[in-house]
Structures are given as C-alpha cells and as structure tokens.
Amino acid sequence: MxxxxxxxxxxxxxxxxxxxxxxxxxxxxxxxxxxxxxxxxxxxxxxxxxxxxxxxxxxxxxxxxxxxxxxxxxxxxxxxxxxxxxxxxxxxxxxxxxxxxxxxxxxxxxxxxxxxxxxxxxxxxxxxxxxxxxxxxxxxxxxxxxxxxxxxxxxxxxxxxxxxxxxxxxxxxxxxxxxxxxxxxxxxxxxxxxxxxxxxxxxxxxxxxxxxxAQMPPPYTEDGDLVIESVRRYTGPADKEAPAVSLDLSLTAKLMRFLQLQEQKKGAEAGNKEIEEDMKRLKAAIIAKMGKSCQAICQQDGVNYTVTYNPIRTPGIDKDNLKRLKLDYPDIYEQYVTVSESRRFVVKCDSEAA
Missing domain, CATH: 3.90.320.10 (Lambda Exonuclease; Chain A)
Known part of the structure; x- marks a missing residue:
C-alpha cells in the first residue's frame, strides 16, 4: 500500500x-x-x-x-x-x-x-x-x-x-x-x-x-422464577402417580445448600432478597429434575431427605366462562368451573439410615 x-x-x-x-x-x-x-x-x-x-x-x-x-x-x-x-x-x-x-x-x-x-x-x-x-x-x-x-x-x-x-x-x-x-x-x-x-x-x-x-436441551441456568415457569409450561400438570425422582450428587448438594439458606433466612432481616434469590435458583434446579413427579429423594450423611412438590388445585372460573355464565346460567356455575394449579415445595428429613 x-x-x-x-x-x-x-x-x-x-x-x-x-x-x-x-x-x-x-x-x-x-x-x-x-x-x-x-x-x-x-x-x-x-x-x-x-x-x-x-x-x-x-x-x-x-x-x-x-x-x-x-x-x-x-x-x-x-x-x-x-x-x-x-x-x-x-x-x-x-x-x-x-x-x-x-x-x-x-x-x-x-x-x-x-x-x-x-x-x-x-x-x-x-x-x-x-x-x-x-x-x-x-x-x-x-x-x-x-x-x-x-x-x-x-x-x-x-x-x-x-x-x-x-x-x-x-x-x-x-x-x-x-x-x-x-x-x-x-x-x-x-x-x-x-x-x-x-x-x-x-x-x-x-x-x-x-x-x-444435536437435539440436546441446554441446562437451566436462569433465575428461579423463570426456570420454574418454564418447567411448568413444558411438563404440564403434576402427576401424583409418577415415581419419586432420585437426586444425584450435584442436586443433593444443591438441596443441602437450600436447607442451609433456609436456616439463614430465619435469622436474617425480613425480605433478604439475596438469600431468597439463591433459594429460588436452587429450588428451581430440583424442580426441573422432578418434572411431573411430586416427590424426590436423596441421602446425605446417613439422613434420608424427601422433597415433595404437590399440586394445590383451586376451582375457579376463567373470564370467558364467567361471561357465558352470566348470559346463559346466572344461577349455576359448576359446569363452567376450571381448575388452576400451583405446587408447594417441602423438604422432610429422616435421621435413620436407608
């Protein structure tokens, strides 16, 4: 040049x-x-x-x-x-x-x-x-x-x-x-x-x-609420008949950390966002593994842990059915009821060795 x-x-x-x-x-x-x-x-x-x-x-x-x-x-x-x-x-x-x-x-x-x-x-x-x-x-x-x-x-x-x-x-x-x-x-x-x-x-x-x-789904790494919503969207309603899921070493470690943070939260200032967000992320990883199942199990240091994630179903009427109810059957609503679902995450431990 x-x-x-x-x-x-x-x-x-x-x-x-x-x-x-x-x-x-x-x-x-x-x-x-x-x-x-x-x-x-x-x-x-x-x-x-x-x-x-x-x-x-x-x-x-x-x-x-x-x-x-x-x-x-x-x-x-x-x-x-x-x-x-x-x-x-x-x-x-x-x-x-x-x-x-x-x-x-x-x-x-x-x-x-x-x-x-x-x-x-x-x-x-x-x-x-x-x-x-x-x-x-x-x-x-x-x-x-x-x-x-x-x-x-x-x-x-x-x-x-x-x-x-x-x-x-x-x-x-x-x-x-x-x-x-x-x-x-x-x-x-x-x-x-x-x-x-x-x-x-x-x-x-x-x-x-x-x-x-490669048709290989990527791991969940995002914030807890986003992951839980994604899991809900793709796995559908809970299945109480589904077998319990066994947590591997990585998820067991996440569960132990979740329980540690749960204890810290009791002594922390109300609404400690950092602890809450960490707990959401850890919980979301376990929920993603559970899918439709309502129960997960693992063992750590001779203690058996059982995680339950049970549905809470509440009868309700959506907007479209409510409009139809008012127009067609003002005195009867049962046949128009729809069921919404949320789930409760609970951990129980048993000190007896498996």
Missing amino acids: AEGSTAVKVRRQPLVLVETAGLSEEEWLGYRRKGIGGSDVAALLGISPWRTARDLYFDKLNIAAVEDNEGNWVALEMGHLLEPLVAKIFERKTGYKAYQIKKMFQHAEYPWMLADVDYFVELPDGTTAILEIKTTNYNARDNWWLDGKEMVPVYYESQGRHYMAVMDLDRCFFCCLYGNNEDEVIIREIRRDMAYEEEMIYLEQYFWANHVL
Whole structure:
C-alpha cells in the first residue's frame, strides 16, 4: 500500500433468506426456526427477562413456540402496531430518514445467524445504520438508565449487536416510546464492539451446533422464577402417580445448600432478597429434575431427605366462562368451573439410615 493511502473496509453483503412481505405468521416463524434471530440472543446468553435458553431450544425444534412477553399479548400487539409511528417520531427527532427492507437476512459466513430488522437509517455521511423500535410503559422507562447513566437494556443490546454482525453495519439506534406524545421517547445509539461480537458469535454457534442440531436441551441456568415457569409450561400438570425422582450428587448438594439458606433466612432481616434469590435458583434446579413427579429423594450423611412438590388445585372460573355464565346460567356455575394449579415445595428429613 502506498504511503499516505487509507485502507477501505470491504463490507460483507448479507445473504437473503426470504422476502418477508406477504408471508403468513406461520411461514415467518418457520423461517425463523432455520437459525438464531436477534430477539433470540438474550435467551441463549441467559439475560432474557422473559424466557430461558431451554424455551428457545424448544421453539427452534418446533416443540413449543414461546414469544417474548406472551403473558401480555396486548402490549406485544400494540408494539407492532405502533412501529410506524415510533419510526416517524425518530425521523422528526433526529432528521434521519428511516426505511424498511422486508427481507430476512443471513450472515455471509454464518448462515444460521438471521436478521429481520425493523428499520434501516440513512445517515448524512452516506452510511447505513439499524433502527430498532421499542415500546414500554412509563414505569419501565427506568430500564434505559443505570445509576443515572443512559444505557440500552442488555437484552436489547444483544439484539442490536447481533443485527450489526449479520448486516456488517457499525451503528444501531433504538427508539423507545413510553408515553403518548413525541417527547416521551428514548433514543439511544450503540456502536459496534468486535470483542463482544466475537464472543456472542461463539456462544450462538455453540448453542446452534451443540443443542439445536444435536437435539440436546441446554441446562437451566436462569433465575428461579423463570426456570420454574418454564418447567411448568413444558411438563404440564403434576402427576401424583409418577415415581419419586432420585437426586444425584450435584442436586443433593444443591438441596443441602437450600436447607442451609433456609436456616439463614430465619435469622436474617425480613425480605433478604439475596438469600431468597439463591433459594429460588436452587429450588428451581430440583424442580426441573422432578418434572411431573411430586416427590424426590436423596441421602446425605446417613439422613434420608424427601422433597415433595404437590399440586394445590383451586376451582375457579376463567373470564370467558364467567361471561357465558352470566348470559346463559346466572344461577349455576359448576359446569363452567376450571381448575388452576400451583405446587408447594417441602423438604422432610429422616435421621435413620436407608
């Protein structure tokens, strides 16, 4: 290279997996299962507030689909409906032009990395950036700050960095509407971080090859509540006739630690969150092993331990049946009763050797 000349980076053009305009929801989901998309990354990294890596695994194998925020489908649907409006607010606030390309892209080198980008942005210097549209409520806007410093929530950051890798672009904007006027909006930008990207690609590739393609479910490593909800979703109702599960050495050690923390909690300040979260994680690991079973057993130092996780079923009437009840049979409700279920986790020990 001649002295004084500058290197020009050669961009990798992403591949096009499919044109998304006109695809049905089922067709679109089918293409998403051909790889890892931006909204999948947080789950496989263990930083998603909504789903576990195992949820993602089940989704990719089409065993069960789990959408982020599925418990609040109205908020999810509102987010989709408001995308054009939020993009317009972004344009007014920044002066940049935003536009859509209705295609699902693949990474040029790693075709299992997919990108279905909300919007692209035309910048004044002639370069292109990514724009991700988000909506939230007024209280949740605090997630966009950390200790008073502006930030992008980590679960959205991973999505943006995935898209930058697939599209080989260096800038990603986020525009999040949290109110009902154009001033109640948060705009953030992240720049490409190659060290982050390298590790992310490694972890994505590992997940795709060693779990999805190998059909080997990943272990549960997430927070206790998230794991317990995932187990409930995929194992279904408790089965009191199922045989007791024997806990291996690793799970027995977790049970012993759970009991230690249980004792510590009695002498700790009320609502000690650190102890409670540790207990939830340990309990979740045991519950994941138990599945439908209501009992688990193990032995430690000559003591037999029995864990019970029994269902608590409460009769109730869901909203749809309640409406029908009022209209059709105001004096009779038994035939419309549905049964909800929760389960109680209890540990008992017997000092006699097995």
